[in-house]
Amino acid sequence: MGKVKIKRKSTLIDMTAMSDVTVLLLTFFMLTSTFLQKEPITVITPSSVSEIKVPTANLVTVLVAPKGNVFISLAGDKDSTFSSENMRAELIKNVVAEYNRVYNKNVSLTTAEVNTFAKTNMFGVSLAELKGWLDLSQEQRDAYIDPAKNPEKAGIPIDMNQDLSKPNEFQIWMRAIYNSSNPNIEGAIKRGEGIAIKADKSTTYDKIQVVMDNLQTMKMNKFSLMTALKSEDE
Amino acid sequence: MAQIETGGDSGKGKSHQKKMSIHVDFTPMVDMNMLLITFFMLCTTMIKSQTLQISLPTNEKVEKEQQNKVKQSEAITVILDSDVNAEGVPTKNYLYYYEGMPPVTEEGQIDLALNPMKTEEFLPNEANGAAQGMRKIFQDRNKEVVNRINELKAKWKNKELASTEAANDSVYQARAKEIRNDSTLKRPVVIIKATPNASYESLVTALDEMQINSISRYQIDRISHNDSVMMMAVKGIPYGQEPAEE
Incomplete structure (x- = not known):
């Protein structure tokens, strides 16, 4: 009666192949990814059969929150002179200058504040409070423009103003973007590719109409609406 | 791959070749990679949004002679409306439409008997392979x-x-x-109007139907006084009593 000999087998598995695969996957994700941009509020866009993709460069996104707060995000050119950061830095200076001129105010920003603004993807705060907002910490800034936490103050002030000699703040922003030193964004806006309105599908039309009317007043008659792809076959 | 054979070290003779194999354990490496992959997968947007391009007419006053008059027989006006709940969130979408001119009598009154306005609930656009709802309205006319x-x-x-x-x-x-x-x-000319309560979704759906039904001439317009009066008159009748166009 011989004892059954238990063969000792090493449980070591060679992980090299596995490591190869994961590195490949990692490379793929790193190269193909575009990061989710932080937005003050998450919206679910309605769906359409349109197959025109949202451009990645030279785009102004106007986000309309369900309660009507308006936010703007600006994407610059791929070219480094007019990168998003440079364009935002230029934009904020022009906007503040225009605001001071139109409303006889005396707002001035420090270099640090301009740099903070250049790094912010989406903004929506009145120009009177802009300086104070830029001095807050990242978290406080996010909370300040969150329509759920601060419904009164979040968003760029907008009204039905039609007199362009005394533009409202939304009009100041949009005009400054249009007149920026980057010629490509002006071209994109003229072609109708430069402005995209993004809103939740349950937003009521009056909130959207305010934005559309303002754009119309500024003669930016062509723009696009952001939608998601409809799965249904036509 | 993970083994490195270290050949003869500095020894004098050939006799003393020591074969040593170095096994590197890659498990922690794989762990780390997996974590990174998870991070990238969660932080990326694979699906890019689509856009629907629209152009609004200019605000500038256009001379009467320069205006393009739309043939009455071709025009159809579509008005979008929604029920809203207490929080102001649209719950149910409706569609009102009429053809040609609004039925205004000589005294400036609205008389729906002249040109009936029809109303419909927003339906899924297709059922059993046949178009219905908004799609049917446009498909029939185009x-x-x-x-x-x-x-x-x-x-x-x-x-x-x-x-x-x-x-x-x-x-x-x-x-x-x-x-x-x-x-x-x-070809019809579609004029799309929306009430303040209409949901954004219904507007995009209406614009989308223009593409689906190959309608080349359409326009978004502001709702007029006549339109509101007509809608009020139509709303006097509860929905459903008058069967909308099947």
């Missing part, structure tokens, strides 16, 4: 164009238009555009 486009589409699917795939696509696009803008066909 039949000539839709039929031609469908014929063309069939040819395009069978690749009969040109020899290569790319040429096939471009011929299709060009011909489809020609058909959409062919003035010899009966």
